[in-house]
Each structure stands twice: as structure tokens, then as C-alpha cells.
Amino acid sequence: MNEAAQADDAIIAPRDGVSYVRGTTHIALLDSTVSRVLRDTVRRFPGRDAVVFSDQHIRWTWKAFDEQVDALALGLLELGVKKGDRVAIWSPNRAEWLVTQFATARIGAILVNINPAYRLHELEYALNKVGCTVLISAVRFKTSDYLDMLRTLAPELDAGHARLSSARLPHLTYVVQMGEAAVAGMLRYADVVHSGMQARQCAGATRLAAGEATLHCDEPINIQFTSGTTGNPKGATLTHRNIVNNGRFIGMAMKLDERDALCIPVPFYHCFGMVLGVLACVSSGAKMVFPCEGFDAGATLRAVSIERCTGLHGVPTMFIAELDHPEFESFDLRSLRTGIMAGSPCPIETMKKVVSRMHMAEVTIAYGMTETSPVSFQSSTEDPLDKRVTTVGRIQPHLEVRIVGPDGDTVPVGVKGELWTRGYSVMVGYWDDDDKTREAIVDGWMRTGDLATLDEDGYCNIVGRVKDMLIRGGENVYPREIEEFLFQHPDVQSVQVFGVPDAKYGEEICAWIVPKPGRTLTDVDIRQFCEGQIAHFKIPRYIRFVDAIPMTVTGKAQKFVMRDRMIEELGLKTAKTA
Structure with missing residues (x-):
């Protein structure tokens, strides 16, 4: 820990044998919106590569990416989308998803992430639960025909009217589809962007700037549905402050800067893609590389090799698939140094192979949950290897964590208990579900449901789920x-x-x-x-x-x-x- 960190009120290592830690505060939290963070990076690195979508043959500089965001933001305003409206996105990893993430943030609309694997009941529930007025949808993904499912839920689409009025989806007014072909009752994504580009030439920039000036960092900007094992999913509601700062601290832990290129094969709809991946890059200026719509080990390894990526994200099963790929030895991965393995417990043997065979000597482990934006613990690139392969690192800045026993008291160091976390990262709550929110958040503490231990140096080990025991x-x-x-x-x-x-x-x-x-x-x-x-x-x-x-x-x-x-x-x- 550096001297500045030692000078603040951090408790990185537990004191008095009690499982409680508090992150450093020597780096101030940003009071910024998602859109302002992007604009700051565009001003610093306008001509540098920002975005690569290998499947779609797209390569944008920061300036070009920002222009796409402006165009879609204005296109949504032309449709009547207002600050606070919910705009859903239902798609695998495509450029349209990335642009939508920032276009909605630019006008203060709340982005609603729809799981690409959702089927009829789940889609209907999610759209109605949060009252989505616009849905931006891919045409299909794997075995899912998105447009066919939408017609089933809203047969009124076949009437061909641009503005939708559906009995089963009463809040939804527009469906914007990503395909090239015109589809009855739906708007083409390209046409919405084109209308925004025309508006941009007619004082659109002034209109956007005026709207952005009204946005505040503590306003909700994103709803992510948690994938519970029982009952309907809950809509965790996150603010600009939540995800902007979490993405920024994640990038700092990886030592990302504008010279880095991060390969992101994890899905956008989840925090891993849009915060640990996208916002970590946007806050640091690192290039974002998206190898394919859905995970493919060969495509991921190829993208790392071609783009000379210095970082790679993935859940353990992704890294296992990459290591076991029959052509693994043919890919040049020597540019890699860092990345994040997270999403589920990381097998120690896999971690060791990632370090030795994939050249990721500075790979980090991260832990968190959707409701905490998501990361609470992350290992450092400088942590000893044994700590990086056996723990999820130490507490992130500006957060508190304690390990709680069945009686509600903080347990001694080394004793298993439920991990509770508090700080800027904790969600506003579950959308339109105060009861569930009160169950989850107690005096500002988010009850994670994860069983964990803290050691004497403050390193955390996740040992399972309370419900899994x-x-x-x-x-x-x-x-x-x-x-x-x-x-x-x-x-x-x-x-x-x-x-x-x-x-x-x-x-x-x-x-x-x-x-x-x-x-x-x-x-x-x-x-x-x-x-x-x-x-x-x-x-x-x-x-x-x-x-x-x-x-x-x-x-x-x-x-x-x-x-x-x-x-x-x-x-x-x-x-x-x-």
C-alpha cells in the first residue's frame, strides 16, 4: 500500500481479530455521469482506436464511437424518449448494444438489460416489471428467434403501425430491430441512427448538451435483472455513481491505460461485460475488443492474437475452454499481461495455467454481485501469486465489508460467515419491490448471500453460498x-x-x-x-x-x-x- 493510502482511514487488514475491513479513500469518488466519463476520454484520445467488433468488421476511434452515441441518443429523443424512461436492450454482444449503453446514459434514460437467453415469460415479465417504452432487439441469437417471440407477445406488430399498442406489453411503444430488412411494426436501428444524424446537423449537439446538464450522478441509469434460482428475477437499479466508480477502480486495479487493449468475450447484459469490461476501458482509454456475439474459444484467442490484446476477461469455464482449444498453441498470446477471472469460483489449477500458458502474469480475481455494481474485492496485479490463486483479493476503495455470523454479529478472522458490504456501490434497490429491497439491504449493508472468510491480511476467500451449504x-x-x-x-x-x-x-x-x-x-x-x-x-x-x-x-x-x-x-x- 502506498503512503497516501496509509494516510487515510482505510482498514485493509482486520484489526483486533474481527472480520471487518474498510477500503482506502485517498482517491476521491467521481461525481460524474456515464456520458461525461465517455466525453472526457474522447477529448483525451479522439484519434486512438476505441472499439473493435471482430464479427461485424467494425473499428471505431473514440471520436467515431462518440458520434455513433450522439446519433442514437438524438434518434431516441426523436422517438419521444425522455429522461427516466426505460429503454430495454435484448441482444448478444453487438456494436448496437454498446452504443445503446451510452446513448441512453447521454439522455438520462434508464437502460434495462435483457438476458439474451430469455424466452417468452421472462421477456414479458421484465418489460412489464419496469415499464419499458422502447425495446432495441437483435433479430436472433443461437436458437432464439427474437422477432418471432415479440410477435407472439404482441401480435399487433403485424398490423404494421410504427407506434405499438399491445395488450400484453402495455408500456411498450416502439420496437427497434437491428436487422437490415424492414419488419412490419418495427423500426430499423439504422433508420433511428440516421434520423439522429440529421438532427445532429440541426443544433442536435446543443440539444444534447442542454439535456446532459440536467443529469446527476446519483440518478438511476441501469436496471439489471438478477438470475435467482426461484421466483421471478429482481431488477437491481444502479446509478451513474455506482457503475462509473466501480468501473474506474477496476481499471486501476488492472493498471489499464490508453496503451492497453482488453478482449471482452463476456456478455454485455451482465455487469462483467458492461462494467468490468466496458466502463473499465472507457475510464482509462483502453481499446475494447469484442471477438464474437457469443463466447467462442477460438474466436477469442484469434482476437487476442490479431489485436495484440494486453488483457482478457472471462469466467473460469471460458478460460478452461481456451486452454483446452485444439489449436491453442497456434495463437500468439505473448501480448497478454492482465485481465479478470470472475463470475464464479476460480479453480486454483486453472488460474495457474492462465498465468503460465497464457502469459497473464498480472491476471486478477474479482468478486462481487450485480447489486453492488458489482465488484467489492479484487486482487492486485502485484499481489503474490498464492494470494491471487486462493483468494479474491482485498477490499476495493470506498467500501466496507464485514463477515456476519448467524447471530448477526461480526465473526472473528478466519471464521466463515455471510459477507455484507456497504458503500457507494450498493444499488438504489430493486425496482418496484420495496419488500425485497428491505430484506437485502440492512442499514446500508447489502447482504450478499455468499459465505466468506477474511484472513489476517484482509484477503477474502469465498467458500460458497449460504443456500448452497x-x-x-x-x-x-x-x-x-x-x-x-x-x-x-x-x-x-x-x-x-x-x-x-x-x-x-x-x-x-x-x-x-x-x-x-x-x-x-x-x-x-x-x-x-x-x-x-x-x-x-x-x-x-x-x-x-x-x-x-x-x-x-x-x-x-x-x-x-x-x-x-x-x-x-x-x-x-x-x-x-x-
């Missing part, structure tokens, strides 16, 4: 501990551990394992590997070998899906999805 015969069992152990087996590519109901022990341990390509494993192999190495009650009773682990778009394992399948397979009638 299972109790077998009176023994507390933490799935991640077993997963880390099984991952050391030379023939195991990935593994997930969870509990299923059991009449005798309360819960039994189940492991889903993906063997490495060309390798064969049996139940006996796994149990022999465990014997004498971990306690007998931690050895999985049920072991299944699968081709793939069910994942969310962001690479998080869907344990509730696995659990439901096992309950059905085993004929267990008393359990319900966690």
Missing part, C-alpha cells in the same frame, strides 16, 4: 471445498457439487463431473481418489459423468437445474428446488 448427518458441508479437491484429479475438466434430500442423513452429496476429452472415469476412480484425502462424510454418494454442466449465459453453474434432475432421477418426492 448442505448439512449431512449434522455436519456442515461446503460444496466448493469438495469441488476444489476433485478438480485436482488429472482426468477431471470441471465439477459441481450439491446436495439432494436423504431420509437418513438429511442431505446426501452429489457430484456432476465433466471428464477431460478422451478420458474415461468411473465412480470407483473418484471414490478411490477421495479415500484418505477428505473426510468420509464429504465423499459424494451420487456421482454422474456428464458432457457439460448447465450454465447461465455468464458461466454460472445452475445447481438448481442439476438438483432437480437428480431428484427426478432418484425418485425423491419430498424435495423442492433450492
Whole structure:
């Protein structure tokens, strides 16, 4: 820690043996909006490369990117979008998504991130929950035909009227589609941008500047739906201050500047893409490289090699896929130095391979949640390797964290408890859901639901989810501990551990394992590997070998899906999805 940090009121390492830390405050928070941060970077580096979309063959300088943002912002104003209106975006990683992120921020509209994997019920719920007036949509992604789903929800689109009036989507007035072809009832994205460009030539810049002057950093600017395992998703509402400062501190931890190029294969709709990726680059001037619409290991490695990227983001499963790519050795990755591995627990062995084989000696680990903008802990590029492979680093600036026991008290150092965080990053709340907000935020503290420990130096280790912990015969069992152990087996590519109901022990341990390509494993192999190495009650009773682990778009394992399948397979009638 530098001298300036030591001079402030930070408590980077716990004191008096209590699991409480407070981040440094020697770097002031920015009282800025998303749009002003972009404009500042454009002024500093107008001619430098800012954006590369490999699939779309797009390459923009900061100045050219800013002009695209202005054009769409004015186009939305021409449609009648006002400050505070909700504008949804439903698309994989395309240039239109990136431009929309900043165009909505420029006019004070609230961007609503729609998961690209959403189907009819989820889409209808999200659009109606927050009252979206405009939806900007891709034509399709993978097996999802977006336009067909929209016609199902709003058959009125077929009438061909530009302004929509739908019974099932009562708030929605316009659908803007990204395709080239004209579609009945929808506006073309290109036409909306064109109308904005025309407006820009007629005092549009003055109109935008006047609107921007009314924006405040504490106003909501983004709604992200959390992917809960039960019930409908909740709309975490974030402000300019939340995401601007989080992106800025993330970039600082990676030592990003205008000479860097960051490869971003993680999805925009999630904080990992739009904050840890995009806003970290915009605040530092680093070039953003987007290899493909949806993650592809080969395309990602190719983009890193061609663009000479110095950073690469990804969830552990992405890095595993890249390392296992059959043509891995043919890609020149020597330009890499940093990046972030986050989104789910990072296997130690994978982290070591990323450092040694991908040249990412300064790779960092980050931890957080959507409701905290998202990062609360991040390792430094200078942290010892053992800390970067076994922890999620130390607390970010201007935040407080404590580890809380079942009785609500802060636990001693090294003791497991629920991680609570407080500070500028905590969301405004869940949109139109005060009850859920009050459950989640207590006296400013965001209850994360994650089990964690703090060591004597302030490094945090995430040991699982409060809801994931299972109790077998009176023994507390933490799935991640077993997963880390099984991952050391030379023939195991990935593994997930969870509990299923059991009449005798309360819960039994189940492991889903993906063997490495060309390798064969049996139940006996796994149990022999465990014997004498971990306690007998931690050895999985049920072991299944699968081709793939069910994942969310962001690479998080869907344990509730696995659990439901096992309950059905085993004929267990008393359990319900966690």
C-alpha cells in the first residue's frame, strides 16, 4: 500500500481479530455521469482506436464511437424518449448494444438489460416489471428467434403501425430491430441512427448538451435483472455513481491505460461485460475488443492474437475452454499481461495455467454481485501469486465489508460467515419491490448471500453460498471445498457439487463431473481418489459423468437445474428446488 493510502482511514487488514475491513479513500469518488466519463476520454484520445467488433468488421476511434452515441441518443429523443424512461436492450454482444449503453446514459434514460437467453415469460415479465417504452432487439441469437417471440407477445406488430399498442406489453411503444430488412411494426436501428444524424446537423449537439446538464450522478441509469434460482428475477437499479466508480477502480486495479487493449468475450447484459469490461476501458482509454456475439474459444484467442490484446476477461469455464482449444498453441498470446477471472469460483489449477500458458502474469480475481455494481474485492496485479490463486483479493476503495455470523454479529478472522458490504456501490434497490429491497439491504449493508472468510491480511476467500451449504448427518458441508479437491484429479475438466434430500442423513452429496476429452472415469476412480484425502462424510454418494454442466449465459453453474434432475432421477418426492 502506498503512503497516501496509509494516510487515510482505510482498514485493509482486520484489526483486533474481527472480520471487518474498510477500503482506502485517498482517491476521491467521481461525481460524474456515464456520458461525461465517455466525453472526457474522447477529448483525451479522439484519434486512438476505441472499439473493435471482430464479427461485424467494425473499428471505431473514440471520436467515431462518440458520434455513433450522439446519433442514437438524438434518434431516441426523436422517438419521444425522455429522461427516466426505460429503454430495454435484448441482444448478444453487438456494436448496437454498446452504443445503446451510452446513448441512453447521454439522455438520462434508464437502460434495462435483457438476458439474451430469455424466452417468452421472462421477456414479458421484465418489460412489464419496469415499464419499458422502447425495446432495441437483435433479430436472433443461437436458437432464439427474437422477432418471432415479440410477435407472439404482441401480435399487433403485424398490423404494421410504427407506434405499438399491445395488450400484453402495455408500456411498450416502439420496437427497434437491428436487422437490415424492414419488419412490419418495427423500426430499423439504422433508420433511428440516421434520423439522429440529421438532427445532429440541426443544433442536435446543443440539444444534447442542454439535456446532459440536467443529469446527476446519483440518478438511476441501469436496471439489471438478477438470475435467482426461484421466483421471478429482481431488477437491481444502479446509478451513474455506482457503475462509473466501480468501473474506474477496476481499471486501476488492472493498471489499464490508453496503451492497453482488453478482449471482452463476456456478455454485455451482465455487469462483467458492461462494467468490468466496458466502463473499465472507457475510464482509462483502453481499446475494447469484442471477438464474437457469443463466447467462442477460438474466436477469442484469434482476437487476442490479431489485436495484440494486453488483457482478457472471462469466467473460469471460458478460460478452461481456451486452454483446452485444439489449436491453442497456434495463437500468439505473448501480448497478454492482465485481465479478470470472475463470475464464479476460480479453480486454483486453472488460474495457474492462465498465468503460465497464457502469459497473464498480472491476471486478477474479482468478486462481487450485480447489486453492488458489482465488484467489492479484487486482487492486485502485484499481489503474490498464492494470494491471487486462493483468494479474491482485498477490499476495493470506498467500501466496507464485514463477515456476519448467524447471530448477526461480526465473526472473528478466519471464521466463515455471510459477507455484507456497504458503500457507494450498493444499488438504489430493486425496482418496484420495496419488500425485497428491505430484506437485502440492512442499514446500508447489502447482504450478499455468499459465505466468506477474511484472513489476517484482509484477503477474502469465498467458500460458497449460504443456500448452497448442505448439512449431512449434522455436519456442515461446503460444496466448493469438495469441488476444489476433485478438480485436482488429472482426468477431471470441471465439477459441481450439491446436495439432494436423504431420509437418513438429511442431505446426501452429489457430484456432476465433466471428464477431460478422451478420458474415461468411473465412480470407483473418484471414490478411490477421495479415500484418505477428505473426510468420509464429504465423499459424494451420487456421482454422474456428464458432457457439460448447465450454465447461465455468464458461466454460472445452475445447481438448481442439476438438483432437480437428480431428484427426478432418484425418485425423491419430498424435495423442492433450492
